Amino acid sequence: MSVTLSRISRAEVLQYLGWRGSEIPPEVNAQVDGCLQQALELAAPRMVWRLFPAAEIPEGVLAGADVRALLCESGRCVLMAATLGGRIEDAIRRAQVRDMTRALILDCCGSAAIEAVCDAAEEEIRSALGGGVFLTDRFSPGYGDLPLSVQPRFLEVLDASRRIGLTLTPTGILTPRKSVTAVLGVAGRPQPRRFRGCAYCSMFENCTYRKAGKSCGK
Amino acid sequence: MGNKITYLDGAMGTMLQKSGLCPGRCPEALCLTNPDGVTAIHRAYLAAGSQIAYANSFGANRYKLAGTGYAVEALVSAAVACARAACAGSGARVALDVGPIGQMLEPYGTLSFEEAYDIYREVMLAGAAAGADLIALETMTDLYEVKAAVLAAKEHTRLPVFVTMTFEENGRTFTGCTVEAMAAVAEGLGADAVGMNCSLGPRELYPLVERLCALTALPVVVKANAGLPDPATGEYHITPAAFAGEMARFAALGVSYMGGCCGTDPACIAMLAEQTKGVEVPARCVRRRSVVCTPTNVVNIDGVRIIGERINPTGKKRFRQALLENDLDYILGQAVEQADAGAHILDVNVGLPGIDEPQMMVRVVKAIQSVTDLPLQLDSSDPAALEAGLRVVSGKAIINSVNGEQAVLGRILPLAKKYGAAVVGLTMDSHGIPPTAEGRFAIAARILEEARRHGIPAEDVFIDCLTLTVSAEQDKAVETLRAMQMVRDRLGLHCVLGVSNISFGLPARSKITAGFLTLAMAHGLDLPILNPSVRPVMDAVRVYNVLYNVDKGAQAYIAANLGETASDAPAAPVAARDIPYAIEKGLGADARRLTAGLLAAGMPETEIISRQLIPALDAVGARFEKGEIFLPQLINSAGAAQEAFDVIRTAIADRGAPPVSKGKVIVATVKGDIHDIGKNIVKTILENYGYTVIDLGRDVPAETVVQTAVREDVRLIGLSALMTTTLGSMEQTIQALRDSGHACKVWVGGAVLTPDYAQTIGADYFARDARESVAIAREVLG
Incomplete structure (x- = not known):
């Protein structure tokens, strides 16, 4: 099913570009604005989700202590996958030929866009589930101790290839590239933000913000 | 009829699922483990009225079966046998059902076209050997993958091939086809x-099927879903x-072919058969049109379409x-x-x-289609x-081109037929170019007749x-014009013409070229081959489109003549005075201009x-x-420097001198x-510093890195990987380099790497960013 992407966070794009507060000249601001616009035009966001009672989560999709902790109060859970489609990738590849800056900024816009799509998807799921339910954080294969190796099974359970055109390379890279899979718990009371923060981030070791004593705020 | x-x-x-047979991870395996259930x-379906049974072989390819313990041949033959058993005595036919491989082809994924073909070849051979009556490609979303599959089917079996793809309501597949x-x-x-299946219900498919029916004379197939699924449960209602x-x-x-896809059952088919009992399917009236395309971009040749001429070493x-x-x-x-600049093709x-032309053609075609969606005209004299x-x-x-020589027609036309290409026929033969329009027309007519004889439709x-240089043969330009008019009016064919040659040897060439082009378009030229970056010739096309009422309200003409269309970057307030300023501000055009100025003033390239x-x-x-500037600014500067280097490289090449280089470096994104x-940012910045960068691309096998390092004697090799799952192939690549005994230094980079892990x-070396890569190159190569 499709999902609406109405805006992309400029601040997030600048973060992905490694901006740490220096003065941005007007021509670079214009480049960023142009790319934000193009990314919005090229994105073809689609998502698929399924709801499972906790006891009926298909085998091989979830593993590890982190997911167990995430879902400890959840009677049900949602598996979701979302993608921006391939057109933004086409534009990034094309930009790399003549304008590498544009390619880089577009790539970061795509990363921010798929996050925004996931937020929108989460809203749709929330409203489809009706009142009185509370969702946990989104947790994706590759975070914490949930291995990337569950990804094939994850996509299979969602029939993601057929439903939204999302597949994997043999090395576990989601294609189209700007895509996300995630699990969310559905609980009867408000859920703590368990997995936001640096320790769960795949950039932990190299993050320039963290080294500067800051956080990117996620 | x-x-x-x-x-x-x-x-x-x-x-x-309904039968309680848990399909599990490999539904095709049921053909072996529970053949009676599948046959039932x-x-x-046959009892409900189905006349073609699609075997349960959708995912039986070696990529999807890897790790299941099942072999393609065994599953395909079991699947065909189950369908065959059910069909026995009924007169119904068995289709080998073939779905997508399960991973995306290049450039989106890592599966090559050749490998996709090979995967399908195995499936098609197994299906034919098992006795399938036809092949049904289903649920396809990538037209490139369809091509691999159809070629595999046609080259290895004699079975009919049905192609159905899966579309969204916007009329495109997930990959944009x-x-x-x-x-x-x-x-x-x-x-x-040809037809459609899956994704949508019959109601949503209707407008798309209507479009398809007007486009093709082939029988049309529809296998719709039972409406749209419930998002939470995935069920159909x-x-x-x-x-x-x-x-x-x-x-x-x-x-003329109807069935169901996801969510449908025998009751759906029985009801369909009942409701359409005795219904006659009318013959369709299809208007044949000249079309070339990529999966995402269709160019209808119903007006002037520009063929860009620049990819040519001549x-x-x-x-x-x-x-x-x-x-x-x-x-x-x-x-x-x-x-x-506006090329359509x-x-x-x-x-x-001195180059292996077939190999280079493959590399260049694949590379170009990864960065543009323009259809291609393949130009070679080598079949x-x-x-x-x-x-x-x-x-x-x-295909560019055939001519009137029988031998050439006999070699090339079968290729056009087999691969479904349009073909350019040059109006010349073994006697050369006829001097008169009538002579050229006669050859054109002969080419058309031969093409038809090979089964190529006239619209292709x-x-x-042929353009002759007007300064050498002034009386011939008008013959070219007359010949085109005859081809258009009497044969009804489109005309291609390289126009630039007309002005060779005359001053202010673009004036002659543009004038000739205007006349040519009026005489039937609709596929001019030209350089779309040359303003006067593009203006000629725009003017023609206004005067012939193609450009309604002259909108395109006006837009092109109101100054530059808006671009992202505002124009620099003042022109850069020197190269350092141009580079700091990322002003590529200024960097070019200033570099050219210094060269003209006699400054040696090395000094610049x-x-x-x-x-x-x-x-x-x-x-x-x-931290005073951030990455986009660094790359803007690198881009401006690249422009300056391009001027220098062209100057050196024009002089015939060897290129300057501070040493060779390999960069590659590792296998998988x-x-x-x-990696590409690193490459750009290293090139700025005068290193010759051999870019092996992405998904590069370790052997390719080793072979290139040895062959080109490269002493510094940069590897990148961004996934924890591909760090293993980074390690293998380093190991392979060490095992080869080739003396070299390796540096690595990528988001998930750390200095410790690199060690x-x-x-x-470990490089955190492109700048650190420069420091490493300086240390190793000077």
Whole structure:
């Protein structure tokens, strides 16, 4: 099913570009604005989700202590996958030929866009589930101790290839590239933000913000 | 004259679930583990009225079966046997059902076209051996993958091939393929029926099927879903009666094969058969049109369409040098520049003595189609190069060219037929170019007749009446014009013409070229081959489109003449005075201009590099390291420096001198990984510093890195990987380099790497960013 992407966070794009507060000249601001616009035009966001009672989560999709902790109060859970489609990738590849800056900024816009799509998807799921339910954080294969190796099974359970055109390379890279899979718990009371923060981030070791004593705020 | 509807079956997966047969990870395996259960489902469909049973072989390819313990041949033959058992005595036919491989092809994923073909070849051979009556490609979303599968089927079996793809309501597949492109390509490749399945219900499919029915004379197939699924459960709720009622509307459009996909069952098929009992499917009236395309971009030749001529080494030293050095970036730059300038189609000529033309054609075609969606015109006199290119081209291409010589026609036309390409016929033969229009027309007529004899429709034959240089043969220009008029009016064919030659040897060439082009378009030229970056010729096309009432309200003309259309970056307030300023601000055009000025003033190239470019880049790099500027600014500066280097390289190539280099470096994104933007940034910045960078691309096998390092004697090798899952192939690549005994230093980079891990896997250096890579290159190579 499709999902609406109405805006992309400029601040997030600048973060992905490694901006740490220096003065941005007007021509670079214009480049960023142009790319934000193009990314919005090229994105073809689609998502698929399924709801499972906790006891009926298909085998091989979830593993590890982190997911167990995430879902400890959840009677049900949602598996979701979302993608921006391939057109933004086409534009990034094309930009790399003549304008590498544009390619880089577009790539970061795509990363921010798929996050925004996931937020929108989460809203749709929330409203489809009706009142009185509370969702946990989104947790994706590759975070914490949930291995990337569950990804094939994850996509299979969602029939993601057929439903939204999302597949994997043999090395576990989601294609189209700007895509996300995630699990969310559905609980009867408000859920703590368990997995936001640096320790769960795949950039932990190299993050320039963290080294500067800051956080990117996620 | 009407046809009867042939009923296909409904969903297999849905029925397996309903029968309590847990399909699990490999539903095809049930053909071996529970053949009676599968056969029972086929029987239920036949009892409901199905006349073609789709075997339960959808995912039986070696990629999907890897790790399941099942072999392709065993599962395919079991699947066909189950369907065959159900069909016995009924007269129903068995289709080998073939779905997508399960991973995306290049450039989105890592699966090559050749490997996809090979995977399908195995499936098709197994299906034919098992006795399938036809092949049904289903649920396809990538037209390039369809091409691999149809070629595999046609080259290894004699079975009819049905192609159905899965569309969204916007009329495109998930990969952006249009209905029009599917029709053009499937028909060109010799598919026996074409259509749609899955994704949507019959109601949503209706407008798309209506479009398809107007585009192709092939039988049309529709296998719709039972409506749209419930998002939370994935279940379908449409009733058989509602399904059948919607499906029945397709008959009037001329759809002759109908069945169901996800969520449908024998009740749906039975109801469909009942509701359409005795219905005659009317013959469709299809208007034949000249079309070339890529999966995502269809070019209808119903007006002037520009073929960009720049990808051609003839007379271009810089281009020749790029080909000889395997410098695809330069060629891709030409492709994208022409696309941006308004070309609709790109001519691709890579013929040069001393290169393997078929191999180069494949590389260049694949590279170009990864960065533009323009259809290609493959230009070669070597049939092997043409065929190599036609195989891997994505979409419907043009062959440039045949001529009136029987031997040439006999060699090339079968290729056009087999690969579904259009073909350019030059109006010349073994006696040369006829001096008169009548002589050229006669050859054109002969070419058309031969093409038809080979089964190529007239709309796929384009005629080139040949431009002769007006300064040498002034009386011939008018013969070319007359010949085109005759070809257009009497044969009804489109005309191709390279127009630039007309002005050779005269001053202010573009005036003559533009004037000739205008006349030519009025005489029937609709496929001019030209350089779209030359303003006067593009203006001639725009003027023609206004005067011939094509450009309604002269909108395109006005837009092109109101000054530059808006671009992202505002124009620089003042022109840069010196190269360091131009580089700091990322002003590429200024960097070009200033570099050309210094060269003209006699400054040696090496001095411009060492005194101007490198210090400017160092200054920018230092500011980046201090956090005073951020990555986009660093790359803007690198881009401006690249423009300056391009001027210098062209000057050196024109002089015939060897290129300057501070040493060779290899960069590669390791096997299995396709995240290459970081690697490409590193490449750009290293090139700025005068290093010759051999870019092996992404998903690069360890052997390729080792072989290139040894062959080219490269002492510094950079590897990137962005996934924890691909760090293993980084380690293997380093190990392979060490095992080869080739003395070299290896540096690595990528988001998930750390200095410690880099050391663990045996790298000599770890680079956090592109700037650190420069420091490493300086340390190793000086």
